[in-house]
Amino acid sequence: MGQLSVMRIHALMLVAFLLVASLVAESALRTAVDLPPGSLLVAVLLLAAYPLVVAPGRRYRAWGYRIDAEELHIGQGVWTQVHTVVPLARVQHIDVSQGPIERSFGVCRLVLHTAGTMHSRVVLPGLRRETAEAIRDEVRARIQQDAL
Structure with a gap:
C-alpha cells in the first residue's frame, strides 16, 4: 500500500502544478478572451480526475x-x-x-x-x-x- 500512496502523491503534485498553471493562464487570457471565471480551472480539474484518481491504482496493479x-x-x-x-x-x-x-x-x-x-x-x-x-x-x- 505504500507504493500506491507514493504514486498518488506524485499524481497530486502534477495536478497541483497544472492547477496553478491553469490559474495563471486564465488570468493572462482574461483580458484577451472573454472567458467565464474558473472555466479553465474546471476543465483542468475534470482532466485531472483520471491521473489523480484512476491511474495510480491501475498502474500499481499492472506492475x-x-x-x-x-x-x-x-x-x-x-x-x-x-x-x-x-x-x-x-x-x-x-x-x-x-x-x-x-x-x-x-x-x-x-x-x-x-x-x-x-x-x-x-x-x-x-x-x-x-x-x-x-x-x-x-x-x-x-x-x-x-x-x-
Whole structure:
C-alpha cells in the first residue's frame, strides 16, 4: 500500500502544478478572451480526475516482477504493456534509493545498472527496504559467483 500512496502523491503534485498553471493562464487570457471565471480551472480539474484518481491504482496493479536463477523479469504498463528481462550476468551496479516521499511510506527503489547503452538502468519501485536489500544481495552474490 505504500507504493500506491507514493504514486498518488506524485499524481497530486502534477495536478497541483497544472492547477496553478491553469490559474495563471486564465488570468493572462482574461483580458484577451472573454472567458467565464474558473472555466479553465474546471476543465483542468475534470482532466485531472483520471491521473489523480484512476491511474495510480491501475498502474500499481499492472506492475510486477519475478527473479529466477538467471534473469529478472519485470512487467508493467496499463495501455502499453512492457515485459523487461534483465540477464543477471549483465548487471554491473546496484543501488537502493529512497526519496523523502518514499521514505515516509517505508518503500524504496532498487536500481540495477546493466552493461550496454539502451535501457541500461532498470528500476524496481515500491519495495520494502528489507526486500530491496535481499534482492540486491542475491544479485550481487550471483554476479560474484559468475565472476569466479
